[in-house]
Amino acid sequence: MTWNEIKETQEKVVKIITNSIRKQRLAHAYLFEGAKGTGKRKVALQLAKTFFCDEKEGVEACGTCSDCKRIESGNHPDVHIIQPDGQTIKIDQIRNLKKEFSYRGMESIRKFYIIEDAEKMTISAANGLLKFLEEPDGQSIAVLTTTEVHRILSTILSRTQILSFVPLTPLKLMETLEKNGVIKPITRLLGQLTNDIEEAYQLYHDDWIVQARAIMIQLVEEVSTRPHQVFLTLQENWFPHFKEKNQLNLGLDLLLLWYRDVLRTLIATEDQLIFVDHTDKLERQALNSSQRKVGQQMAAILEAKRRLSANVNPQLLMEQLMMRLQEG
Template identity: 80%
Template sequence: MEMMWNELAKSQEKVVRIITNSIQKQRLSHAYLFEGAKGTGKKKIAIQLAKTFFCENQQGADPCETCPDCKRIASGNHPDIHIIHPDGQSIKIEQIRHLKKEFSYRGMESTKKFYIIEDAQKMTSSAANGLLKFLEEPDGLSTAVLTTSEVQKILSTILSRTQILSFVPLTPLQLIEQLEKSGVSKPISRLLGQLTNDIEEAYQLYHEDWIAQARSIMIQLVEEVCTRPHQVMLTLQESWFAHFKEKNQLNLGLDLLLLWYRDVLRTLLANEDQLIFVDQIDILERHALKSSQRTVGHHMASILEAKRRLGANVNPQLLMEQLMLRLQEG
C-alpha cells in the first residue's frame, strides 16, 4: 500500500516533520535511532525513508512509488537495503561482520546503501562495538536506521553517533482509525483501542480471532451474572478458562470485564456516545436498570483488585470464582 509522509504524520507528526525537513534540505543524517514503544510505526517510517533515499523521481519529500527502486523496496527485495533482525535472542557480531562485508562491495544499483537494525538493544556487546566503528566511518552514501523499544539499553557511544527520534504511542483514537481503515469492525476496533496502543498486537489479536471469541465469552459471563447466576461457575469452567489460558490472556479478560462495567456506568449516566460495546446497547440498558452507580463502582473495584491479585500470582481459578461471587452480590 502506498504511504505518503503526510499520512505517516498523523501518528508521528514530530518525527515526520524532522525527517521531511532534512530530506528537503538534503541533509539526511548518516545514522538514526528510532526509539519508542512497540507498534508505533518505527519500521514503516524506516522503509519510507529508504524509498525516499533511493527514489530518482521524488515529489517534494515523497517517493514516487512507481520507479524500480520504490517498487523493489515495497516488495522487500532491493539489493542495497539490508535489514538485520535478532538471531534468536540477540544480534550477534557475525551479523554485523556480514553487514560490513556487504557494504564493502559497491552498491549493486547505485553508490547508495541503506541498512536497518531492528531491536538494536539486543546487540551483544561485541556486535555493538563492531557497529560503532561502522557508524564512525560511514562508507560513501550510506544511511543507517536503528530501532529500539528500550533506548536505555543502547550504548551511550552509539547514542552519541546517531540522531535520536522519539516515537510517541498511538492514542486510542488513532489506533481505532487505523483498524477501521483496514476493515476491522467498529465494535472490535473500539475494544482493541482500549486494550492496547500497539497496532501490531491489535492486528494479531484480531487476525487470530482471539479477541472476538474473548468478547463473546465475556458478554455471556456478565449476562449470566446478571440473569442466570446458577450458570456462572459452569461457564467459567467450560468457556472462560478454556479461552483465557495464559496469565496475560486472563489479565486481558479482566480488562474486558472492567470495560463492560464502565459501559454499564456510562449507560446509567446517559453517556451512550462514549460506549465501547456499541452493538450491545440492549443488554447494557438491561444491566443498568438492575444496577446503581454505587454497585457498578463496587464491581469495578473488585475487578481492579482481581487484577492486582493476579499480578501477585494468586491461583487464577480461585481468583475468578471469588470475583464472580462478588459481582453477583449486586
Template identity: 50%
Template sequence: MTKSLSEFSSYQPRVIKLLTNSIRKDRLAHAYLFEGKKGTGKREVGVLLAKSFFCENLQNYEPCDNCRNCKRIESGNHPDVHVVEPDGLSIKKGQIQALQEEFSKSGVESNKKLYMIVHADKMTVNAANSLLKFLEEPNANTIAILITEQYHKILNTILSRCQLLSFQPLQPKAIEQTLTDSGIAPPIASLVAQLTNDTEAAFNLSKDDWFAQARLKVIKLYEVLTTRKGQAPLYIHTEWMNYFNDKEKQETGLDLLLYIYKDVLSVQLGNDEHVIYQDIIQQIKQHALQITQRSVTEKVTSILEAKKRLHANVNPQLLMEQLVLTLQEG
C-alpha cells in the first residue's frame, strides 16, 4: 500500500506541505506538474492526492484508505480517475481525445474527476496541443496531474497552466529506511541506498543475488588487501575477473570497494554512525588504527582514478592488478 502523506513528508517536505495546506483549505489547483527524477515518489503522491480528493472519510488532510473510493483508487479501478501512459514510445493525440470525451460526460458517481498523465514529456505535439485546450478551460471539479522526469520537454504553454511541484532526489537514509522497513537486510540496504536514489531500482538491486555475492567478493578483496597483501593480484586473477566480467559490473565492484575505504575514513574522523559496512565495522576499525588518514585518502583517490580509466577502455584485468598493488601499500 502507498505511504500516507505524512509519511511522505520526510522524503518530499516542500511538496507535501504545499499539497496538505491546499487540501486543508480546499484550494487544490486544477492542474499540477510533478517533476523530478525517477523513483522520487511522483506517481505515489499523485495517487495519494487522488485519494484525498475522493475520500469519503478524509481526516484532516489524510485519506482514510478504507472507504470504497480509496480502495478503488488504490487498485486502479475508480471510474472517475483516469491514468494516461505512453502507448508505445509516445502519448498520442487519440489518447488525449479519448480522455476529453470521457471528461465531457458527467462524473459516474459525483461531479469530481481526476486524470493523471504519466511521462507527460512523451506527448506528441498534437497530443500536447489537444491537452492545452483541455487545460485552458478547466472544470471546477477536475484535477489534472502531469508527471515527468524531463520537465524541459514540456511545452511552455502547458507549464504556464500548471502548478509546478519539484520532487527532490531521495537521501540515502530515506531509501535505506524504506528498504529495511520492507524486510531487506540492513547491510544490503545501506549499501544499495548509496548506489541509487531511485527506490524501485534500489529494491531490484537489493533482491539481486549477483549483487549480494558481489558485495561478499569485495569484502573478501578488502580482507586480502589488509591481511594477506601479497595474494591480492592472485585473487584478482582467480576470482575477481570471472565475477566482474563486464564494464558495468566492474564499475559496480569499484564502487563497492570505494565505500569500504570511505568507511575507514569515517571511523578515523569519529563518524562511526556513517559507516555503510556496519557488519564488518570491527575489521574496519582495526584497519583505521593501522593506517594514516592521508593514506586512506590516497587509496580513495586511486579507486576513483581506476573508475575513470575503466571508461577510457584500459584493459580491466591490468587496471585491477595495478589498483590492488597501490591499495596494498601502506
C-alpha cells in the first residue's frame, strides 16, 4: 500500500499528511474521524511505516525494510495498538500506554501509538490521556480513531489534529474494485451493499458474494415459477450459506435489490439496473407483475429486515417472507 493508492479514496487526508511529511512537520497527535470502513486504520499504519522507514523515497515508505514489514505484520515492538477491552477503553490501558512512553523505544527513540474507537474511552481514561497530549514528545506520534467524534472530550479535540475521512461513493467503490480485478456485475452489487472497501473485498473473498447472488436469483425465480421448490431451496442452499445474522441481513438486501430491479424494468429505467447480466429474468418477472405487487414485495422484505433486527427466528422469518413474496 502506498500514499498514492490511498489517495484514490481519501485524497484530502493524504494531501495533508504527505505535505506534513515533506515539511517534516508531522503532528504529535492525530484524530482520524469518519464512518466505519473509510480506511482510518490503514492510513494510521501507513503513517507508522513512513515514520519508521529509513529507506523511504520522498514521502513513500519502501515497504520492504524490516520496519515496514513488521508494521505490516503487526509485530513491530515500538508500534502499539490499543483497542476497547470489552465495551470500553479503561484507565489501566492508558496507564500502561503512558508507562510505555516513559521508556526508550526498543530499537530507536521513535514510538507510535494507535488508539482505536477512542470514543469508547472512559472519562478517567480520556483524562489520563491528556497528560501525554499536553506534553508531546517529538519522537512519538499518537493516532486516535473514531466513528463518533461528538463523543470525544473537547480537551482531547483541542490537542489533536483532526482529519475527516469521507465515505466512498458507490461509483468510487466500484471503480476501485474493478481496478483490482473484481468483475463488473459484482462491483455493481457490492457498491450497493457497502461503502466499506475492506468489507467489499471480504465479501468477494472465496466467492461468498458470487454464491450468495446465485442462491438469491435461484430463490426469486422459484418464487415466481416453481413455488413448490422454494422451501427446499431455503433448507438446502439459503440457510447453509447465510448462516450468521449479518449474512442473512445481506441476503435480504440482495432480495431487495432484485425486486428494485424488477420495478426499474417495469418503469423502463433499465440503465440503473444492478443485475445487468440477468435482464432476461427481470423482464420475464416484470411481465407477470405490476408496480403495486413489486411495491408490496419490497415492503415485505423491509419488514423482514426489521424483524431480523428484533431477533425473530431466522427460519420462521424466511419461510413467512417467501409466502408473502408468492402472494405479492
